[in-house]
Amino acid sequence: MKEKIKKYWWIIIVILAIGGIFYWFQWRPSEIRKECAKNLLEVAKGKNLSADDLKLGLDYCLKSHGLSK
Numbered sequence: 001m002k003e004k005i006k007k008y009w010w011i012i013i014v015i016l017a018i019g020g021i022f023y024w025f026q027w028r029p030s031e032i033r034k035e036c037a038k039n040l041l042e043v044a045k046g047k048n049l050s051a052d053d054l055k056l057g058l059d060y061c062l063k064s065h066g067l068s069k
Helices: 001-009 009-043 050-065
Strands: none
Touching: 001 050, 009 050
């Protein structure tokens, strides 16, 4: 088993790197967007907010988590 790991270490590194890149650029932003939208809807429930107010709130939440849009 140890010999296989030594033989294919570069494949393991590439797979881990691809997984990390996928997490950072796809999964994480998607989860942040979902959470911001959910929180915004909870705050806006029962209030009469305009579309511009909702957009500003969403933009603020995304920027505060390091996303531009």
